[in-house]
Amino acid sequence: MKLLQNKVAELFENGTINLMIGFKEALTKQPVPCFIEKASEIEQLIYTKDCKNNLSVYLHKPEVKQAGKIGILANIATLRALVQLTSENQFWDIEKTVLTVNDKEEVIVFSDMEEVEAYVQANFPEFSEEDLKLLDYLESLSREDRWKYWTEQFSACIKCYACRAVCPMCYCPQCTVECNQPQWIKTSAQTTGNLEWHIMRAMHLAGRCINCGECGRICPVGIPVHLLTVKMNQDLFKEFGTKSGFALKGDYALNSFKPDDKEGFIK
Amino acid sequence: MEIKTITSANIPVFFNNLVKSGKVVVAPVLKKSGKVFFESVQSYDQVSTDYIQTAFSAKSVVFPEVEELFSYTKKEDGDFEFRNDMSNVPETVIWGLRPCDSSAFNYLTDFFLKENPDTYFKLRKERTTLISVSCAKADAACFCTSVGLNPGNVTGSDILLTAMGDSYYVEISTEKGKSVIDTALFTDSTEKSKEEFLAKVETKFSMDEIRERIQTAYDSAEWKHESMGCLGCGACAFSCPTCTCFDIQDEGSQESGKRLRCWDACGFGQFTRHASGHNPKSNQTARRRQRLMHKFKYSVENFGIVSCVGCGRCIRVCPAHLNIFENILNVTKA
Ligand code: SF4
Numbered sequence: 012m013k014l015l016q017n018k019v020a021e022l023f024e025n026g027t028i029n030l031m032i033g034f035k036e037a038l039t040k041q042p043v044p045c046f047i048e049k050a051s052e053i054e055q056l057i058y059t060k061d062c063k064n065n066l067s068v069y070l071h072k073p074e075v076k077q078a079g080k081i082g083i084l085a086n087i088a089t090l091r092a093l094v095q096l097t098s099e100n101q102f103w104d105i106e107k108t109v110l111t112v113n114d115k116e117e118v119i120v121f122s123d124m125e126e127v128e129a130y131v132q133a134n135f136p137e138f139s140e141e142d143l144k145l146l147d148y149l150e151s152l153s154r155e156d157r158w159k160y161w162t163e164q165f166s167a168c169i170k171c172y173a174c175r176a177v178c179p180m181c182y183c184p185q186c187t188v189e190c191n192q193p194q195w196i197k198t199s200a201q202t203t204g205n206l207e208w209h210i211m212r213a214m215h216l217a218g219r220c221i222n223c224g225e226c227g228r229i230c231p232v233g234i235p236v237h238l239l240t241v242k243m244n245q246d247l248f249k250e251f252g253t254k255s256g257f258a259l260k261g262d263y264a265l266n267s268f269k270p271d272d273k274e275g276f277i278k
Numbered sequence: 279m280e281i282k283t284i285t286s287a288n289i290p291v292f293f294n295n296l297v298k299s300g301k302v303v304v305a306p307v308l309k310k311s312g313k314v315f316f317e318s319v320q321s322y323d324q325v326s327t328d329y330i331q332t333a334f335s336a337k338s339v340v341f342p343e344v345e346e347l348f349s350y351t352k353k354e355d356g357d358f359e360f361r362n363d364m365s366n367v368p369e370t371v372i373w374g375l376r377p378c379d380s381s382a383f384n385y386l387t388d389f390f391l392k393e394n395p396d397t398y399f400k401l402r403k404e405r406t407t408l409i410s411v412s413c414a415k416a417d418a419a420c421f422c423t424s425v426g427l428n429p430g431n432v433t434g435s436d437i438l439l440t441a442m443g444d445s446y447y448v449e450i451s452t453e454k455g456k457s458v459i460d461t462a463l464f465t466d467s468t469e470k471s472k473e474e475f476l477a478k479v480e481t482k483f484s485m486d487e488i489r490e491r492i493q494t495a496y497d498s499a500e501w502k503h504e505s506m507g508c509l510g511c512g513a514c515a516f517s518c519p520t521c522t523c524f525d526i527q528d529e530g531s532q533e534s535g536k537r538l539r540c541w542d543a544c545g546f547g548q549f550t551r552h553a554s555g556h557n558p559k560s561n562q563t564a565r566r567r568q569r570l571m572h573k574f575k576y577s578v579e580n581f582g583i584v585s586c587v588g589c590g591r592c593i594r595v596c597p598a599h600l601n602i603f604e605n606i607l608n609v610t611k612a
Pocket residue numbers: 167168169170171172173174175229230231232233234236
């Protein structure tokens with residue numbers, strides 16, 4: 012912890028950053044995001060295996076961007092998100108310094124995104140076993156039962172949009188659900204509108220989702236909403252060999268066109 | 279107030295009799311996700327008894343996520359037929375809500391009925407009976423004692439049950455409460471006090487100090503820092519027993535459709551955006567401030583009630599783990 016805190020103190024001192032996004036321990040004892048603006052707050056900073064939040068989502072936030080020079084303490088999912096977002100030309104308006112703590116508890120300060128990319132490629136995470144288990148189970152169901160499963164899950168959705176709010180890949184200033192001329196998707200939290208919302212969300216994240224699982228973890232109703240996008244990542248890898256958040260020059264499936272595509276209909 | 283007692287063994291009987299009487303009984307149920315939600319149940323076996331607080335409050339019984347205000351159909355003569363049939367709203371018992379939640383119903387009632395009574399809420403409230411259960415356990419997010427409540431307060435409940443080993447202490451506060459009591463199961467109480475069976479909830483702040491300092495808190499420089507983690511979702515407002523913001527939506531066509539009242543949240547960027555595009559609450563700091571100032575200042579001005587009951591739901595549910603009492607303490611720091 013001390014190593015990390017000293018590193019961050021150094022970054023403040025030499026003017027590299029003026030805001031540090033990291034983790035602290037909450038009263039409830041769990042690690043929670045924290046925002047350090049002054050050297051005196053550095054001692055709250057912690058990093059453990061339980062630091063699950065994907066902090067890269069904050070780099071879209073105007074109040075955070077205002078700081079200009081931002082340090083971010085990243086777990087592997089966050090690093091992947093940073094790679095993916097860089098490939099989508101985000102972050103042109105901020106200076107960011109990325110830190111991580113590796114398995115040997117060493118603090119790494121990356122000097123550029125190429126280094127982040129190399130680190131991510133060397134430590135690329137597998138799909139989580141828990142997710143794979145549930146996906147396999149869903150796969151084993153008949154089409155009708157699968158549809159029933161998701162209809163039941165989504166009928167409980169209250170449209171709090173927390174899944175959207177935590178997702179680093181959901182950065183549109185105006186989401187499709189907020190367009191009301193025309194109203195593409197019903198606002199009321201009822202089964203049809205909920206399904207429309209989740210299908211839309213999943214499609215917009217196809218091949219862009221970096222499997223951090225945040226959306227499923229935080230859903231107040233307990234809907235495993237991340238499985239949809241994780242499943243699509245699985246399929247995209249199978250069909251096209253693409254991996255999200257893997258390469259800075261990566262192109263994601265729904266956004267690329269290749270004249271030699273194996274599907275005939277595309278020509 | 280009438281005080282009675284019932285044996286723990288008779289609690290399921292009492293409960294199942296309520297169901298048999300034809301009332302809809304809504305009670306806490308443990309779901310696969312590990313969270314506890316209020317749900318309509320058929321028998322006491324389904325009811326969760328080992329929970330600190332449900333993930334969402336029970337407000338949806340009187341203020342549903344989606345309330346159909348009316349529906350319409352175009353008739354052959356070109357005129358419209360409007361329907362607004364509330365007659366089938368069932369008599370409902372909410373079982374197992376916590377003392378903070380029953381207190382929240384007092385605020386909801388003031389909000390919806392004091393000026394321009396809302397007919398939908400009024401009818402639902404009239405047909406709802408609250409049977410609360412005192413808290414024997416609390417967690418780090420509970421802070422009812424900081425907002426003038428406690429784990430055994432009767433405020434808002436028709437009946438409050440407190441588990442005391444092999445019997446329950448029963449406090450009946452209203453006629454409605456009396457009317458659902460099954461006299462054969464209850465006897466007059468000889469117990470003295472329920473205090474020792476209640477959770478100990480540490481006070482996080484003194485409301486007296488806050489009340490004074492919140493007056494000038496709007497201008498506190500701390501709001502920005504305190505709101506930095508807020509991502510602008512609706513989780514806190516939707517889980518809160520006293521958040522009442524709604525949005526009116528029309529769904530349908532020129533031929534037929536309905537008008538709906540849907541939950542909304544002041545944390546959403548869209549909430550205050552004008553048709554012109556101007557947004558008086560243009561950033562998340564302003565929106566988070568609105569939510570907290572509403573709970574601790576504006577509702578006191580409008581209804582004389584602090585509209586945060588300290589249930590801690592917004593703290594447990596927040597994806598960014600914002601903590602309302604820490605926020606309040608920090609923006610009212612001397
Ligand atoms: S977080 Fe859960 S309840 Fe909220 S909108 Fe997403 S799926 Fe629905």
